Amino acid sequence: MNQIAQQVADRLTARQTKVVFAESCTAGLVAASLASIPGISQWLCGSVVTYRESMKIAWLGVSPADLQRFSAVSQTVTDQMADGVLRRTEDADIAAAVTGHLGPNAPPQLDGAVFVSIARRAADGTLAVQSTRHQIEATGRIDRQREAVDCVFSELLNALADADD
Numbered sequence: 001m002n003q004i005a006q007q008v009a010d011r012l013t014a015r016q017t018k019v020v021f022a023e024s025c026t027a028g029l030v031a032a033s034l035a036s037i038p039g040i041s042q043w044l045c046g047s048v049v050t051y052r053e054s055m056k057i058a059w060l061g062v063s064p065a066d067l068q069r070f071s072a073v074s075q076t077v078t079d080q081m082a083d084g085v086l087r088r089t090e091d092a093d094i095a096a097a098v099t100g101h102l103g104p105n106a107p108p109q110l111d112g113a114v115f116v117s118i119a120r121r122a123a124d125g126t127l128a129v130q131s132t133r134h135q136i137e138a139t140g141r142i143d144r145q146r147e148a149v150d151c152v153f154s155e156l157l158n159a160l161a162d163a164d165d
Helices: 003-017 029-035 053-060 062-072 075-087 140-163
Strands: 019-023 044-049 093-100 113-121 129-136
Touching: 003 029, 003 140, 019 029, 019 075, 019 129, 029 044, 029 140, 044 053, 044 129, 053 062, 053 075, 062 075, 075 113, 093 140, 113 140, 129 140
Parallel strands: 019 044, 019 093
Antiparallel strands: 093 113, 113 129
């Protein structure tokens, strides 16, 4: 069992917080990793895997103009993914989105780059989104996906810790 996934599950339980994911480069591995924790169904709403740009537009409301301008691997698009999945999942309190270039054939400046965005629903219904860029160090594709999952969980833990502030 993944230790950081257990920490996320424990934090969600302690905060009574429901989460939803929008995944691209991890192709569902974030949700699958969290779903390995017994009892998580109380806090895990689901995950939307939007590997293709057309799915990001159709399922999450990502702007086609922003996809063209910034690319799918960008802070702007990842922010829209987190915002879109949280808006579409009314019973979720927080969302995490991830996209990145895990190779092969990634542009050199984006090889191993992963963007993670966290969206939170405030009491008044507004959404706040924060994002981070990570540089994956692993070299194999599966190892890169696993490292990206850990990045998502790390950012989610930080966001859930900030909920006390």
